[in-house]
Amino acid sequence: MIQIDDALVGLDVIERCFICDISQCKGACCIEGDSGAPLEEEELEELRKVLPEVWDDLLPEAQEIINQQGVAYIDSDGDIVTSIVNGKNCVFTCYDSEGVCKCAIEKAYREGRVSFYKPVSCHLYPIRITQYRDYRAVNYDRWKICRCAELLGQKAGVPVYQFLKEPLIRKFGEAWYNELEQCADEWRKQQRSYDF
Numbered sequence: 648m649i650q651i652d653d654a655l656v657g658l659d660v661i662e663r664c665f666i667c668d669i670s671q672c673k674g675a676c677c678i679e680g681d682s683g684a685p686l687e688e689e690e691l692e693e694l695r696k697v698l699p700e701v702w703d704d705l706l707p708e709a710q711e712i713i714n715q716q717g718v719a720y721i722d723s724d725g726d727i728v729t730s731i732v733n734g735k736n737c738v739f740t741c742y743d744s745e746g747v748c749k750c751a752i753e754k755a756y757r758e759g760r761v762s763f764y765k766p767v768s769c770h771l772y773p774i775r776i777t778q779y780r781d782y783r784a785v786n787y788d789r790w791k792i793c794r795c796a797e798l799l800g801q802k803a804g805v806p807v808y809q810f811l812k813e814p815l816i817r818k819f820g821e822a823w824y825n826e827l828e829q830c831a832d833e834w835r836k837q838q839r840s841y842d843f
Contacts, residue, residue, distance in 0.1 A: 649830045650782075651823055656808075659787035661831040664800030665773060665807045671795035674748030676772055677740045679792055682722035683729030684737055685768040685775075691727065693763040694718040694739075697752055700760045701739065704751040709738040729766065739765075770814035774807065806831065 649656040677684075686694070695718060702710065712730050718738065722728045730738045741751040752765045764770060773793055777784040787807050789797075800810065808815060808827055816824045 649827070649834070651819075651826050651830065653781070654776075654783045654785050654819065654823070656827065656830075657784070657786040658834070659789070660774060660785060660808050661806055661827075661834055663787055663789075663797065663807050664803070664805055665787075665793070665796050665810050666800040666803055666805050667810070668795040668799045669747055672792055673746060674740070675792040676790075677737050677748045677750065677769075678735050679790075682724075682726075683719070683731045684766050686719055686727045686729060686766050687768075688727065690766050691719055694729070694752075694766075697755060697761045697763050701741075701751040701755050704741040704754060705738065706732065706736070706740070708732045709736065709740070712738050764817075767814060767818050771811060771818060774811055774815070776818070 648658065649661070698713070698718065705713075709730075709732050712732055716730055718730055719727050720730055732738060736748070737750075739751045740748050741754060742748055750765050750769065752761065752763065755761045756764050768775070773788045773790065773796075775786055775788045777786070800807070808831060812824060815827070
């Protein structure tokens with residue numbers, strides 16, 4: 648573990664490699680899972696604000712769920728998460744002509760229709776943050792659906808934290824990320840010295 652401020656960062660974040668390979672996985676992380684995407688409380692209002700802009704991009708089943716229960720619910724762990732359709736798709740998913748599942752919020756952001764990118768937990772994936780009383784655990788969530796991303800990351804030599812630089816800065820700030828980079832560099836130097 649590496650500690651930066653109140654965050655304990657798992658070594659997988661700096662040791663493992665990852666580059667999203669959406670052409671292979673087809674956006675499975677927005678479909679598979681036990682519940683929706685974890686949300687921060689202030690993101691609920693953002694989701695409500697962008698809803699009219701993304702409404703026409705959503706699946707009819709998602710629109711029905713939102714009409715019934717809203718954009719979010721409390722899951723079995725007591726976390727606020729995005730609503731999901733039939734135990735699968737996040738309600739904010741949409742599909743492109745290739746059948747790739749994408750985020751309707753991110754699509755609207757890229758088209759300049761909204762100023763909110765998407766929930767930070769989605770932006771950070773495959774990193775998951777768990778809040779404890781005295782610290783936050785920052786861990787790489789390894790999942791079989793992302794195996795193609797691990798292979799692509801290994802081929803390019805891109806660690807998880809480098810692939811997720813932008814969302815990590817969004818969540819923790821640039822100074823925090825710079826410190827993480829320094830820690831990762833030191834860790835790699837130490838590991839190389841052990842190899843002799």
